[in-house]
Amino acid sequence: xxxxxxxxxxxxxxxxxxxxxxxxRILEAALEVFSQHGYRGTTLDQIADGAGLSxxxxxxxxxxxxxxxxxxxxxxxxxxxxxxxxxxxGGEPLDEILRYVHRKIEMSRALPRESRLFxxxxxxxxxxxxxxxxxxxKPLVDDTAALIAGWIAEGRLAxxxxxxxxxSIWATTQHYADFDAQVQVLTEGGDxxxxxxxxxxxxxxxxxxx
Amino acid sequence: xxxxxxxxxxxxxxxxxxxxxxxxRILEAALEVFSQHGYRGTTLDQIADGAGLSxxxxxxxxxxxxxxxxxxxxxxxxxxxxxxxxxxxGGEPLDEILRYVHRKIEMSRALPRESRLFxxxxxxxxxxxxxxxxxxxKPLVDDTAALIAGWIAEGRLAxxxxxxxxxSIWATTQHYADFDAQVQVLTEGGDxxxxxxxxxxxxxxxxxxx
Amino acid sequence: xxxxxxxxxxxxxxxxxxxxxxxxRILEAALEVFSQHGYRGTTLDQIADGAGLSxxxxxxxxxxxxxxxxxxxxxxxxxxxxxxxxxxxGGEPLDEILRYVHRKIEMSRALPRESRLFxxxxxxxxxxxxxxxxxxxKPLVDDTAALIAGWIAEGRLAxxxxxxxxxSIWATTQHYADFDAQVQVLTEGGDxxxxxxxxxxxxxxxxxxx
Amino acid sequence: xxxxxxxxxxxxxxxxxxxxxxxxRILEAALEVFSQHGYRGTTLDQIADGAGLSxxxxxxxxxxxxxxxxxxxxxxxxxxxxxxxxxxxGGEPLDEILRYVHRKIEMSRALPRESRLFxxxxxxxxxxxxxxxxxxxKPLVDDTAALIAGWIAEGRLAxxxxxxxxxSIWATTQHYADFDAQVQVLTEGGDxxxxxxxxxxxxxxxxxxx
DNA sequence: AATGAATGAGAGTTCATTCAT
DNA sequence: TATGAATGAACTCTCATTCAT
Numbered sequence: 092x093x094x095x096x097x098x099x100x101x102x103x104x105x106x107x108x109x110x111x112x113x114x115x116r117i118l119e120a121a122l123e124v125f126s127q128h129g130y131r132g133t134t135l136d137q138i139a140d141g142a143g144l145s146x147x148x149x150x151x152x153x154x155x156x157x158x159x160x161x162x163x164x165x166x167x168x169x170x171x172x173x174x175x176x177x178x179x180x181g182g183e184p185l186d187e188i189l190r191y192v193h194r195k196i197e198m199s200r201a202l203p204r205e206s207r208l209f210x211x212x213x214x215x216x217x218x219x220x221x222x223x224x225x226x227x228x229k230p231l232v233d234d235t236a237a238l239i240a241g242w243i244a245e246g247r248l249a250x251x252x253x254x255x256x257x258x259s260i261w262a263t264t265q266h267y268a269d270f271d272a273q274v275q276v277l278t279e280g281g282d283x284x285x286x287x288x289x290x291x292x293x294x295x296x297x298x299x300x301x
Numbered sequence: 302x303x304x305x306x307x308x309x310x311x312x313x314x315x316x317x318x319x320x321x322x323x324x325x326r327i328l329e330a331a332l333e334v335f336s337q338h339g340y341r342g343t344t345l346d347q348i349a350d351g352a353g354l355s356x357x358x359x360x361x362x363x364x365x366x367x368x369x370x371x372x373x374x375x376x377x378x379x380x381x382x383x384x385x386x387x388x389x390x391g392g393e394p395l396d397e398i399l400r401y402v403h404r405k406i407e408m409s410r411a412l413p414r415e416s417r418l419f420x421x422x423x424x425x426x427x428x429x430x431x432x433x434x435x436x437x438x439k440p441l442v443d444d445t446a447a448l449i450a451g452w453i454a455e456g457r458l459a460x461x462x463x464x465x466x467x468x469s470i471w472a473t474t475q476h477y478a479d480f481d482a483q484v485q486v487l488t489e490g491g492d493x494x495x496x497x498x499x500x501x502x503x504x505x506x507x508x509x510x511x
Numbered sequence: 512x513x514x515x516x517x518x519x520x521x522x523x524x525x526x527x528x529x530x531x532x533x534x535x536r537i538l539e540a541a542l543e544v545f546s547q548h549g550y551r552g553t554t555l556d557q558i559a560d561g562a563g564l565s566x567x568x569x570x571x572x573x574x575x576x577x578x579x580x581x582x583x584x585x586x587x588x589x590x591x592x593x594x595x596x597x598x599x600x601g602g603e604p605l606d607e608i609l610r611y612v613h614r615k616i617e618m619s620r621a622l623p624r625e626s627r628l629f630x631x632x633x634x635x636x637x638x639x640x641x642x643x644x645x646x647x648x649k650p651l652v653d654d655t656a657a658l659i660a661g662w663i664a665e666g667r668l669a670x671x672x673x674x675x676x677x678x679s680i681w682a683t684t685q686h687y688a689d690f691d692a693q694v695q696v697l698t699e700g701g702d703x704x705x706x707x708x709x710x711x712x713x714x715x716x717x718x719x720x721x
Numbered sequence: 722x723x724x725x726x727x728x729x730x731x732x733x734x735x736x737x738x739x740x741x742x743x744x745x746r747i748l749e750a751a752l753e754v755f756s757q758h759g760y761r762g763t764t765l766d767q768i769a770d771g772a773g774l775s776x777x778x779x780x781x782x783x784x785x786x787x788x789x790x791x792x793x794x795x796x797x798x799x800x801x802x803x804x805x806x807x808x809x810x811g812g813e814p815l816d817e818i819l820r821y822v823h824r825k826i827e828m829s830r831a832l833p834r835e836s837r838l839f840x841x842x843x844x845x846x847x848x849x850x851x852x853x854x855x856x857x858x859k860p861l862v863d864d865t866a867a868l869i870a871g872w873i874a875e876g877r878l879a880x881x882x883x884x885x886x887x888x889s890i891w892a893t894t895q896h897y898a899d900f901d902a903q904v905q906v907l908t909e910g911g912d913x914x915x916x917x918x919x920x921x922x923x924x925x926x927x928x929x930x931x
Numbered sequence: 932a933a934t935g936a937a938t939g940a941g942a943g944t945t946c947a948t949t950c951a952t
Numbered sequence: 953t954a955t956g957a958a959t960g961a962a963c964t965c966t967c968a969t970t971c972a973t
Contacts, residue, residue: 107935107936109935109936110935110936113936127425127426128341128425129339129341129342129421129424129425130342131338131339131341131342132339132340132341132342132425134962134963134964135963135964135965136962136963144937145937145938145939146938146964146965147937147938147939147965147966147967148936148937148938150964150965150966151935151936151937151938154965155964155965156963156964156965207424210420210424210479210480211339211424213479213480213482213483214339214417214420214421214424214479214480214482215337215338215339215342215482216337216482217482217483224482224483224486224487225486228483228486228487229486229487232487249507251500251503251504252496252499252500254487254488254496255493255496255497255500255501256500258473258476258477258484258487258497259472259473259476259500259501259504261476261480262469262472262473262475262476262480263468263469263472263473265472266468266469266471266472267468269420269423269424270420270423270424270471270472272423272424272425272426272427272431272434273423273427273434273438274468276434276435276438276439277434277438277439277442277464277468278464283465286462286464286465287465287468289462290461290462290465290466290469291465291469293461293508294461294469294504294508297459297507297508298503298504298507298508317953319953320953323953344945344946344947345946345947345948346945346946346947354954354955355954355955355956356946356947356948356955357948357949357950357954357955357956357957358953358954358955360947360948360949361953361954361955365947365948366946366947366948527956527957529956529957530956530957533957547845547846548761548845549759549761549762549841549844549845550762551758551759551761551762552759552760552761552762552845554941554942554943555942555943555944556941556942564958565958565959565960566943566944566959567944567945567946567958567959567960568957568958568959570943570944570945571956571957571958571959575943575944576942576943576944627844630840630844630899630900631759631844633899633900633902633903634759634837634840634841634844634899634900634902635757635758635759635762635902636757636902637902637903641902644902644903644906644907645906648903648906648907649906649907652907669927671920671923671924672916672919672920674907674908674916675913675916675917675920675921676920678893678896678897678904678907678917679892679893679896679920679921679924681896681900682889682892682893682895682896682900683888683889683892683893685892686888686889686891686892687888689840689843689844690840690843690844690891690892692843692844692846692847692851692854693843693847693854693858694888696854696855696858696859697854697858697859697862697884697888698884703885706882706884706885707885707888709882710881710882710885710886710889711885711889713881713928714881714889714924714928717879717927717928718923718924718927718928737932739932740932743932764966764967764968765967765968765969766966766967766968774933774934775933775934775935776934776967776968776969777933777934777935777936777969777970777971778932778933778934780968780969780970781932781933781934785968785969786967786968786969933973934972934973935971935972935973936970936971936972936973937969937970937971937972938967938968938969938970938971939967939968939969939970940966940967940968940969941965941966941967942964942965942966942967943963943964943965943966944962944963944964944965945961945962945963945964946959946960946961946962946963947959947960947961947962948958948959948960948961949957949958949959949960950956950957950958950959951955951956951957951958952954952955952956952957
């Protein structure tokens with residue numbers, strides 16, 4: 092040990108291949124069940140089964156059920172906000188908004204479980220995500236609302252309340268993931284994301300065209 | 302029980318005043334907790350506490366936790382669909398749609414717990430409500446979509462996909478109840494239902510004005 | 512219920528006969544195992560077995576393992592301090608001390624499990640009894656030490672440090688209960704409480720006779 | 722292993738320096754936690770942490786938790802009995818006893834963890850030390866009691882029961898280590914070993930002076 | 932000589948439900 | 953009708969120990 096390069100300190104020596112693989116498996120399985128059954132409706136057994144690991148082994152990687160959930164939320168937060176971050180203040184306003192809407196629809200299609208995970212959490216009062224809303228989401232939304240307000244002031248977008256506009260975009264795009272069970276019934280299993288793209292394009296174009 | 306005038310058969314001798322009062326209490330308490338914590342997150346103890354009844358007494362009125370939940374869903378279904386049923390086929394199309402939108406916003410404001418109860422249920426795949434969607438919701442939505450399609454064909458509304466229009470109205474109006482925790486943070490506690498009325502009025506007016 | 516004298520309020524309406532009987536059974540069984548195996552070494556299963564009740568039924572009466580332990584400690588505290596409280600400040604000093612010693616030996620003989628319960632707790636740093644030492648024990652010991660100091664000042668007892676005297680009385684008398692396993696081996700199963708009475712009478716008489 | 726010079730047989734090839742160091746570390750850490758939390762209250766993790774070794778490595782040196790505990794008990798037994806062995810049959814009786822008492826107090830002061838380790842074990846019925854009491858302790862105590870009886874018969878010590886005398890010396894001296902939590906509270910954190918020396922010197926002098 | 936990874940056997944606790952009155 | 957009492961099944965989490973390297 093004397094001649095060792097010494098990473099003895101408690102520094103969490105970067106995870107091994109197995110560690111990374113198993114953590115990934117666990118989070119994948121957890122996403123599946125948490126997004127479907129909610130926090131309380133999910134059991135460690137379900138996660139363990141889904142991950143192909145024993146229950147105590149799950150707890151070898153995560154301190155407890157809650158830590159898995161919080162880790163999921165944290166890890167997904169960035170990806171979740173990416174579409175809004177990608178709005179280009181230097182772009183053509185209407186284009187930027189419409190492209191944001193289309194990105195959000197695509198996320199609903201590609202990541203419906205993630206959408207439902209967040210929906211579940213917020214529906215129950217965001218008990219494990221409260222801080223993130225304040226520190227992660229709020230500033231970004233404030234900035235975006237200000238940007239839109241600027242565009243409106245310049246006459247490059249029709250007059251609307253920017254914050255309610257943002258709410259409406261979230262609501263309409265995430266609806267297809269969050270309320271999929273209902274959408275399925277009413278579209279008779281079609282799911283029709285193309286129709287969603289077309290409809291919402293029309294909607295926001297008519298709403299915002301200057 | 303032998304001397305009872307009422308034979309054992311399932312004929313439900315009409316409920317006494319106490320029975321009606323207690324059932325109402327139970328359902329009220331159950332709505333409160335189910336809407337906040339979801340199905341699995343809710344315990345009979347919480348419902349019993351909220352109702353001011355003992356746990357076994359709860360089970361005297363309902364066969365089990367699931368029956369309470371299903372009863373709630375059933376009982377609320379009618380009220381939930383009332384705003385759509387109230388659309389007058391003989392009215393002025395744009396007015397009818399806008400008034401539907403405003404009624405839905407008002408329901409979000411007045412009955413947020415009911416909204417979240419349904420949201421929770423659908424988010425989890427509608428495990429206890431599946432049939433209702435097919436038999437209760439689908440026909441009504443089909444009719445309404447057909448009505449709207451008719452109006453569009455007559456040139457009395459701008460061209461849009463009626464079904465996606467309906468989705469968007471649900472999404473945007475219920476958003477204020479279902480994602481209240483998030484709305485609260487971003488509006489800094491204001492909640493702003495007036496802004497929602499104004500914004501959505503503008504939105505659907507611009508979208509649908511012929 | 513209308514004509515009821517109404518103890519509806521949350522007041523813990525005095526326990527029923529069954530409640531009292533079962534709580535007693537649980538505490539009796541818990542004393543048996545806690546005193547033998549210590550807090551951590553005791554399982555609820557052992558207590559449940561000893562009490563002839565199911566494990567969840569144990570938890571119907573007590574909120575958890577710790578509450579059982581704390582309840583035992585609290586309930587026994589008074590009895591435990593009674594011998595010291597019974598010292599009569601108006602009595603003949605040497606007699607009073609000697610009678611205190613004999614009472615303590617009798618407690619060791621009659622209540623060895625209680626003695627070991629306290630010994631276990633203090634040995635591990637009194638984690639669940641800390642406050643009691645300060646508020647219950649300390650004032651009483653302070654008073655008793657002052658009383659003894661007064662007797663010494665009056666020349667009615669030989670000079671000794673009162674606090675260390677008290678320690679020695681506790682140590683010598685409780686030894687027979689706490690270290691019974693060892694005493695048994697060395698006395699070859701005799702246990703000899705009579706010898707203890709005689710020896711300690713001699714000891715404190717020679718120490719304290721003025 | 723085939724080419725190993727050391728055949729598989731149990732012949733314990735003498736331990737390397739590292740082995741000796743690690744065993745010592747483990748036992749030191751184990752003493753710390755066993756004496757504080759008791760056998761069941763102690764986890765291998767705590768020992769591993771204290772020793773700075775991994776948990777499996779602990780089990781490379783010891784077959785299991787129990788073996789660590791038993792080893793501790795065995796290794797300490799000699800040191801624990803040394804003060805009694807040091808009583809000189811050829812010495813001046815009162816001096817010998819008093820010096821034994823003082824040595825025991827010093828052990829309480831210097832090795833409180835060892836004292837509590839034994840106390841814990843005996844308190845719980847000596848489940849892992851039973852034999853030792855018979856084979857190690859009993860003969861020594863028998864001898865010492867006989868020695869004291871002889872001194873008394875010769876009129877060189879006042880009449881007392883030798884075995885109860887020994888019990889009392891153990892009880893009074895070890896009390897300061899075993900019940901330290903209580904002593905601390907009552908001495909207001911002083912701990913006062915000097916007072917203990919003085920008090921017990923007086924006590925046994927008055928008891929035994931011929 | 933050492934350890935990251937894994938697990939079976941329980942631990943304490945929760946909870947929907949049943950029993951007895 | 954109503955409830956105090958009771959419980960089986962399941963849940964999260966712990967821990968001594970083993971496996972594989």
